[in-house]
Amino acid sequence: MYSLFSTKSGEAGYRLQYFEAFNWGTFDKEVFRISPQCNTTLITGANGSGKTTFIQGLLTLIVPEKRYRFYEHQRTEESYVLGEYGDIETESGRQIQRIRDDKSKAYSILLATFKNEERYVTLIQARWFAGSEMKRKYIIAFKPLTIEGDLNPFDSKGEWLRNLNKKYPKIGTKELIQPFEGPSKYAEALLKVFGMRSSKALTLFDQTMRLKVLGSLDQFVRENMLEESKIEDDFQNLRSNYQKLLDAHHEMQKAEKQLELLKPVKENAEELEKTKNELQILSKLKETSPVYFHHKKMDYLETEMEKESIELKRITEKELDLKNEIDADRETEKTLDADIRNDETGKQIQELDKEIRSKTADKTKREERLNRYNRAAIRINFDENPSEDLFYEQITRANRRHEEIDDELKNKENGIQKRLRILENEKETAEKQHEEKAKELDELTKQKNNITGRISEIQQEILAITGATQSEIPFIGELIQILPKEKNWEMAIEKVLHNFALRLIVPEEYYKQVNEYVNEKDLRGKIRYERFQKENFMNSLLSKDKDSIISKIEIKRESEYADWIENQIKTKYNFICTSKDDLPSYNKAVTSNGLIKNGTLHEKDDRQKALSRESFVLGWDNKEKIKLTRDSLKQIETLIKSKREDISKFEKRQKRLEDEKEDITKFLQYENYSDLDWKVISLEIQKLIKRKEELEKSNDRVKLLKAQLSELQANINLKENEREKLIVSRTTKKTLLNDLENQFSQCSSFLDGFKDILFEERFLEFESKFKKELEGLNYSNLPLRQKAVVDGLTKDIEYQTSIQRRFELQLQSSMQNFKQPDDSIIQIFKDWTSDTHKLGKEITFVDDYIEIYNRIEREELIENRTKFKNYLNDNMIKGVSDFKTLLDNQEEQILESIEALNESLKKIDFKKNPQTTFIQLFAERENSKDIQDFRLSLKEWKPDIAEYERTKDDQILESSFLKIKELITKLTEKEDWRKRVTDVRNWLKFLAKEFYREDMKRPPKVYDNTAKLSSGEQAQITYTIMGAAIAYQYGILKDGMNTNSFRFICVDEAFAKQDEEKAVYLMDLTQKLNLQMLLVTPDDKIHIAEPYISGVHIVHRVNNRNSRIFDTTIEQAKKIIDQKTLTTSDYSS
Secondary structure, three states: OOOOOOOOOOOOOOOEEEEEEEEEEEEEEEEEEEEEOOOOOEEEOOOOOOHHHHHHHHHHHOOOOHHHHHOHHHHOHHHHHHOEEEEEEEEOOOEEEEEOOOOOOOOOEEEEEEEOOEEEEEEEEEEEEEEOOOEEEEEOOOOOHHHHHOOOOOOOOOOOHHHHHHHHOOOOEEEEEEEEEHHHHHHHHHHHHHOOOOHHHHHHHHHHHHHOOEEEHHHHHHHOOOOOOOHHHHHHHHHHHHHHHHHHHHHHOOOOOOOHHHHHHHHHHHHHHHHHHHHHHEEEEEHHHHHHHHHHHHHHHHHHHHHHHHHHHHHHHHHHHHHHHHHHHHHHHHHHHHHHHHHHHHHHHHHHHHHHHHHHHHHHHHHHHHHHHHHHHHHHHOOOOOOHHHHHHHHHHHHHHHHHHHHHHHHOOHHHHHHHHHHHHHHHHHHHHHHHHHHHHHHHHOOOOOOOOOOHHHHHHHHHHHHHOOOOOOOHHHEEOOHHHHHHHHHHHHHHHHHHHHEEEHHHHHHHHHHHHHOOOOOOOOOOOEOOOOOOOOHOOOOOOOOOOOHHEEEOHHHHHHHHHHHHHHHHOOOOOOOOOHHHHHHHEEEOOOOOOEEEEEEEOOOHHOOOOOHHOOOOOOHHHHHHHHHHHHHHHHHHHHHHHHHHHHHHHHHHHHHOOOHHHHHOOOOOOHHHOHHHHHHHHHHHHHHHHHHHHHHHHHHHHHHHHHHHHHHHHHHHHHHHHHHHHHHHHHHHHHHHHHHHHHHHHHHHOOOOOOHHHHHHHHHHHOHHHOOOOOOHHHHHHHHHHHHHHHHHHHHHHHHHHHHHHHHHHHHHHHHOOHHHHHHHHOOHHHHOOOOOOHHOOOOOOOHHHHHHHHHHHHHHHHHHHHHHEEEEHHHHHHHHHHHHHHHHHHHHHHHHHHHHHOOOOOOOOOOOEEEEEEEEEOOHHHHHHHHHHHHHOOOOHHHHHOOOOOOHHHHHHHHHHHHHHHHHHHHHHHHHOOOHHHHHHEEEEEEEEEOOOOOEEEEEEHHHOHHHHHEEEEEEHHHHHHHHHOOOOOOOOOOOOEEEEEEEEOOOOOOOHHHHHHHHHHHOOOEEEEEEEOOOHHHHHHHHEEEEEEEEEOOOEEEEEEEHHHHHHHHHHHHHHOOOOOOOO
């Protein structure tokens, strides 16, 4: 088993056998050759002798693409082919010196032969000129060729190549000579032939030649040791799948948007049909109403007439019986009265009775007055049962308080009643303002412009009747807005353009319809409109002062009316915005405070409404006005609340005062103390009763007669009262009966007109409809119930008629919105009008719209959603999953590559004193937010299919779609970001750790950036990492015996600025890696390389112009150097 670390340098892999250069730089007119014979050798020579020039020919052969190599001193291929070697000063200036200045004759050939144990591979590059253009030919040959023996004579027409192909024809199917036109294909073939992993191997060859100290180890590993992700084709495939998904989503969205716009059509059509049906039912019920109630009335009249006739007969008979009874009682009364009058004592008792009754009645009245007085006194906090003096004192106090209350209530200056009237007026004004502002806010939120009120409603009516869109018949004001930088002129410009802004623009196609509508319709408001006819306005020819209004506004250029508006402002409103001092200088001007000058006329409107920003009407964005209106609403609401609180406070005070005043008024009705003094009259009554009792004791007969008379008179009175009531009832009943008979006759006459119509079914419908209203219906409440029903029907018919009109307008508007939607919808769905252009505008065509709605809802939307779901679930989930798997696999490959590199690094002793160490590479997850977000987005976009199948919630799919849309869009639009996040090398951060062989538990030393290290440490870590990278990229396996691997490196200025220890480390490392090295170093450093090299190539200059090189032994080279046989040139190659 061979080891990677064998000290035999020629065991395996491709190594340089020899290298030839013809006409390359200062190597001129002959073939210059070195023959390392697959061994490590050294090129040396004086400074400026041509060492670098020679090995850069070798670099050009192995690294053909300019992007992967670096020439010293800003050299180019052309400068090497022409043999540039310096410049001189001439009379005409600095001039470059060239060995081969004639491009028609100049050509150059580079050739290198490599061999492994099995075969030879020769690399050839030829360069010549066709005119001023340099031509190139690249060849890989599977034979050991030479310039002299195989390529000369060389010619620019390609005969040399044809001769070469004849000399080495293909063997079977294998071409021995493989020519390439360009460096890329040549490089691809070279990588394959030499078993290199990727183009990074070529970059490493170039870097090794220059052997610069590493900066960021992380960057070096990422850029030079690992392959860039090749995912562009995979991403484009993913995009292709996404585009199908996007198309399906677009079709689904279009169907959803069509349904969304057609839904109001369907709903309005259904509501309109319901309203028409309801109107028919209501009209039929109203026709039935009078017939129904007349039928009912006749039924009730018959019953009432029969009932009243029986009652009239009963009353008449009862009244006659009472009359006879009263007549008999009157005769008895006369007899008893005569008996009493004939008794003298009886007469006196009668007189006393009369006086007692009178006095008792008076006493009762006084007691009642005193009780009422006491209650009134309590209510106003006065004393009860007063003495005579206190009585009159309280009257005085009550009058004074009455006057005070009157003054507080009715004072003309600040009385409560006046203040309440003012507050009520202020509240009503504020409520009206609130109602107007609320309506204005509602309008603003439904539109984009700043124009509200009745004028805006008229516009909407015109749009509905014509079928036009808002953009076709706009207000002028919604197409103009103040430039943000000119806001200090906003109030002034609003005043100048206010009336102009409130005009509608009516194009020719709608002009006739608008005229007819405006002329015939009671607009309940005012509208002004301009007839628009297309023409060339040539606005560019009109002057535009930098301070004019036109320079301070912006016109909505998407509108077809933009040029017309610009022309109108330039010709009719060309006011100059100026200061008050300069105002007289202009014919038309306005100041920032709103003073307008128009010829000799000057005008300034400082009314609050004119100054308010809420009255501004310019602009196609009303967000600011909505905010102002909302703020104003809040202020008004606060004001209304405050007024209501004030009113409530004053009303409560007013109620308390009025109640108190009323109580005082009631109290003041008692003006005389004697009206309340019942005690005086009580004494008088007692005296009269005593006297009467004395008389009655002396006459019992009179007492008995009077008792009989009193009882009889009471009975007569009762009967008289009852008889009077019966007489009144009889008269009333007769009148009522006559009225009932007249009503019955009228009902009969009315119903005669409906004899031929069957109303039974209608009556059932009528009673079902008005079951609640007809409950408890009778003769007495029939008129009121009939009026209530008829009034309700009339009101319902009027309401339904207005509803019908509203639904007709809404239906027409919704149809128009579908047929010609907003521009924003057309921008999204370009083919919208292809589905709608044949649809009619009138509501008579609504069935066509409903048919489309039903087709989309029942077929197209289902199909589109299914298609979208299938694309999302099948194509995109697999596509993104495959894409993610590809990236994950690349990450895994990187980690495996690091492991392979570590196998090589583990065998290399990094340090030996005081303990032996070795280097290992580590890959850590990069914490970059971009990378983390990208990786997360590859996982989180997937929909929860199980949840979707359970709930059928389309938002689950939509949410997933939006996430994948966001990801694909970002990947597409941000190419730099895409390249960064999909290059898996950027997912990891790389660093090196130094481990101790004897003590693996000892914490390792970490290397992530060599800037912090000493120069020696920098060199050593550079050699180590680069050596491992070379082993990896060149395809050198662990056993070191794979023949199909590249084993050659070249190091220019190998030991420059390095101590001998680190130089020896480099040589040891190269040897351990079984690499053939070509060292380029000054002659004073040969002793360092001597133990490792098998030969020397010496470069020297002749005549300070031409470079030459030859092979020699180490001993001979040392002798030449010691004797200083070769001269030194000052020219730096």
